Amino acid sequence: MDAALDLLAGVLLLGGALMSLAAAVGLLRFPDLLSRMHAATKPQVLGLLLFLLAIAVQQRTWAVIPVLVLCWVFQLLTAPVSAHMVGRAGYRTKHLRKDLLSMDELDEVVEHAANRRRKEADRASNE
């Protein structure tokens, strides 16, 4: 039984490590900031879960479970916020390559708003 649980913990740890590898490969291979964001922030949601599961399997006490759950919950709450802030700032400061986008529906909205503002400014200066 112990050997089986050890094996399970080992597999979970390897899975988590594989997710770190995925993040590293993505960082190297993906072409621009936003696509690298995907690789840098996302695989760790699953990666950390696998590591925490491995800890739970290895410790085998109920006392440790709430801390592990809390750990994952806080990651779930915080990771998207930081990813959103960096992604948003990256988009606004034009740190993305338009040629890599097959469509950009936010750009259309921004363009529309900018045109409207320009027209209003024109009207104001004519009056």
Added chain:
Amino acid sequence: MMTRQRIPLLVELPLLVWLVLVWGALWQDFSPGNLLFGALIAFAVANLLYLPPVELGGRFNLLYAVGFAGRFLYQLVLASVQVFWLALTRGPHLKNAVVAVRLRSPSDLLVTATGHALSLIPGSLVVEVDRSTSTLYLHCLNVVTSEDAENVRRNVRRTEEWLIRAMGSREDLARLGMPAPHHLDGRGHQ
């Protein structure tokens, strides 16, 4: 002095319970004495460090919440593997897109929860939110054709639907039956 509305204890209760659970988990001690002390601290923290209350939908369906969690985990694993595969095979020749998705619910909590769940799953990232029209702008990996974009929209709507069924208000539930708003008519609303 900051003016504040009094929050009834009942509205504040979910927050207090959550804080007490966090306290117990951090000390790894769920004995009554520790929880009572935690409750005192939670009450003090919630009242001294005041934040606007989160407006809950007023209902909670455990069955749909469990279903949502299962779907989330499944998508998490699938998408993690997919992004890994994309990094290995496609790498620098990736085509992405920024897709606008209009959500049905005007509730801040549901828009946030939907955006959060989507951001956690590899392959989609919320770059901008239009709160007035509940529109999410998502940066998605490997979206080439308009059909791919339509798939993204369908998936986002389904995520929202699960969340609404789990914890949305009755008005949100009623909205589910109506036809979906067009994805870009947010432009007419300035």
